[in-house]
Amino acid sequence: xxxxxxxxxxxxxxxxxxxxxxxxxxxxxxxxxxxxxxxxxxxxxxxxxxxxxxxxxxxxxxxxxxxxxxxxxxxxxxxxxxxxxxxxxxxxxxxxxxxxxxxxxxxxxxxxxxxxxxxxxxxxxxxxxxxxxxxxxxxxxxxxxxxxxxxxxxxxxxxxxxxxxxxxxxxxxxxxxxxxxxxxxxxxxxxxxxxxxxxxxxxxxxxxxxxxxxxxxxxxxxxxxxxxxxxxxxxxxxxxxxxxxxxxxxxxxxxxxxxxxxxxxxxxxxxxxxxxxxxxxxxxxxxxxxxxxxxxxxxxxxxxxxxxxxxxxxxxxxxxxxxxxxxxxxxxxxxxxxxxxxxxxxxxxxxxxxxxxxxxxxxxxxxxxxxxxxxxxxxxxxxxxxxxxxx
Numbered sequence: 001x002x003x004x005x006x007x008x009x010x011x012x013x014x015x016x017x018x019x020x021x022x023x024x025x026x027x028x029x030x031x032x033x034x035x036x037x038x039x040x041x042x043x044x045x046x047x048x049x050x051x052x053x054x055x056x057x058x059x060x061x062x063x064x065x066x067x068x069x070x071x072x073x074x075x076x077x078x079x080x081x082x083x084x085x086x087x088x089x090x091x092x093x094x095x096x097x098x099x100x101x102x103x104x105x106x107x108x109x110x111x112x113x114x115x116x117x118x119x120x121x122x123x124x125x126x127x128x129x130x131x132x133x134x135x136x137x138x139x140x141x142x143x144x145x146x147x148x149x150x151x152x153x154x155x156x157x158x159x160x161x162x163x164x165x166x167x168x169x170x171x172x173x174x175x176x177x178x179x180x181x182x183x184x185x186x187x188x189x190x191x192x193x194x195x196x197x198x199x200x201x202x203x204x205x206x207x208x209x210x211x212x213x214x215x216x217x218x219x220x221x222x223x224x225x226x227x228x229x230x231x232x233x234x235x236x237x238x239x240x241x242x243x244x245x246x247x248x249x250x251x252x253x254x255x256x257x258x259x260x261x262x263x264x265x266x267x268x269x270x271x272x273x274x275x276x277x278x279x280x281x282x283x284x285x286x287x288x289x290x291x292x293x294x295x296x297x298x299x300x301x302x303x304x305x306x307x308x309x310x311x312x313x314x315x316x317x318x319x320x321x322x323x324x325x326x327x328x329x330x331x332x333x334x335x336x337x338x339x340x341x342x343x344x345x346x347x348x349x350x351x352x353x354x355x356x357x358x359x360x361x362x363x364x365x366x367x368x369x370x371x372x373x374x375x376x377x378x379x380x381x382x383x384x385x386x387x388x389x390x391x
Contacts, residue, residue, distance in 0.1 A: 006102030027366025179365025207280035212243035277302035
């Protein structure tokens with residue numbers, strides 16, 4: 001198949017969506033398909049450097065998300081390029097500029113358009129005019145309008161499918177969690193990464209890895225950490241990532257008197273993130289905004305136990321204590337963290353991990369998406385035939 005992926009977010013931007021699309025492209029190409037990325041320009045990308053099968057369209061920073069981009073032109077250019085490429089299917093990954101361009105291209109080429117719904121926008125309304133301009137009702141109307149006439153929607157988790165059903169989306173929806181390259185995160189090199197990055201061998205490292213944004217709720221992790229430090233005094237909270245909340249979080253650690261035990265690493269290249277998972281003893285998160293926690297499954301792929309906030313997605317992901325647990329209260333957070341850090345051998349069972357590793361693998365993800373494409377092509381052909389017959 002010739003597949004066109006339309007997205008406002010792509011490398012070198014750092015986000016779960018960009019990682020998901022990169023993984024999808026690799027898996028589709030591995031299966032022999034041709035994949036073409038239609039995305040935004042980026043100040044970090046030299047316009048004179050050739051990027052294989054990537055087409056960038058003039059863009060500007062997105063309002064209130066200045067590290068994200070939105071295309072401001074390219075509708076007919078995208079159509080002409082897609083026509084020359086003889087696309088079989090369009091897969092949109094955004095509900096904004098390039099998402100609508102993708103829908104336009106699919107309609108005018110008479111090919112199916114499917115979509116992946118990545119973002120729970122109601123968790124981000126505070127970014128726009130401090131939450132005074134947009135309401136959940138506006139999100140519902142906008143998302144229902146975008147999903148109208150799609151051949152199918154990929155929902156990364158049960159939470160997403162419930163949300164879309166609540167919005168009144170009528171297109172077929174299928175749950176397909178994004179997978180990760182298990183081998184990449186499980187790779188072992190003869191390097192002492194702790195020594196390389198200046199961490200003591202016996203220090204028990206709690207890892208928080210995400211964009212440093214307020215909806216990631218890292219402030220709750222820092223708030224709870226002094227109590228964890230009381231029961232695990234030889235521990236360190238390692239915070240990897242960057243974003244608008246960094247300065248506030250650094251000040252919070254200072255005010256809590258734990259700055260000497262909290263290390264901010266900044267943004268790390270995705271190709272070496274596995275080092276931080278592997279040098280850690282426990283992955284922690286209090287985020288409640290995840291439609292799917294890619295960092296959670298990356299941590300699991302690296303063999304790391306995780307303690308994260310309870311929710312429909314995390315509760316279903318962590319179905320065995322050998323993988324990790326979810327918490328509701330601060331007391332539970334402290335208890336579970338202390339258990340895993342001070343008694344790591346008590347939670348070793350390889351069978352649940354092997355089963356979960358297949359479920360979260362990139363290979364499994366890619367195969368599921370291709371089956372979804374095939375079903376969507378059949379559905380589209382049936383609808384076209386019915387339409388022709390009725391005419």
